[in-house]
Amino acid sequence: MKLCVTGGAGYIGSVVAQMLIDEGHDVCILDNLSTGHKSALPEGTRLVKGDIRDDASLDDALDDGVEAVLHFAALSIVEDSVAHPLTYFDNNVGGTLSILKAMNRLGIKRFVVSSSAAVYGAPNALPIEETAPRRPTNPYGHSKLCVETMLEASKRAWDLRYVSLRYFNAGGSTEKHGEHHDPESHLIPIVLDVAAGRRKAFDVFGDDYDTPDGTCIRDYIHIHDLATAHVLALGAMEKRNFSGVLNLGSEEGFSVLEVIETAERVTGTTIARIIGERRAGDPPGLLASSRRAEEVLGWKKSHSSLEEIIQSAHEWRTRNPDGYPD
């Protein structure tokens, strides 16, 4: 298929783009390289360097018979969204709106998009099913909820087929692709930086939550398994006319301290930690039910034990101590 991947130079988009190329698809990447990396671009893709809010860039990227769009280009740092809400709505909602308008204009009717567990806010019950109330607690989560609202309405109005994949906490690396944000705010890469001596100590954001060890619980899912779900989602739209939302998580929860302890075992080091204040907007616990993705897509997780996620991230970082060169 001829496909457009927005955000294909980013952490998750680059892994999906690589998998699509490996499966024989023809992939064009639209990325403004604001947070993505040139050297993360898979070989064999055409890059349109431009913004998803720019019609000329969209026309270029969606040219020539593109049949589906996989949309990753978004801002995704919860704390940042609290400080800069309008920037988040502009990029995530405004950007998706301009993609959908271009698709509608060009008659492209298949769309796979990165959504997030952040749409649930602080859930009443775990594990979280897709039918749980959507009550985001930060602008990032609200921006993803707005996107899902646009998709539901577009499905009814102009027959768009879509799959909105609600990621839990993405982690890990593949042979070629790894996690490199600047600045880094995510737990696993920061823990590994401490293990490698690039940082002195890890700041634990609160140990007074109502969880067994007092630190927040998250569901970590390997980017390889996330990527597989995107490829299956294309097939489900194509062959079974499927549209809808699906959780993607490992269905296992780990506290911040358990992640640190696992990283200590994987790296064979002691990781210094400092217990600090809670971070604004952090829900105490997130844990997915991915039953629906398994049923609808035939999705099977194969790399998402916490050890494998951390081991693969550690190996990539050891091979690429400074991350991507550009």
Ligand code: UFG
């Ligand atoms: N944490 C620390 N110290 C740090 C960094 C993180 O204690 O220096 C803690 C956080 O408080 C949280 C856990 O580690 O409890 C995970 O934090 P991350 O920043 O790695 O990830 P988040 O859970 O905040 O958010 C991630 C994505 C979001 C997505 C969410 C969905 O960044 O885009 O997962 O679960 F919405």
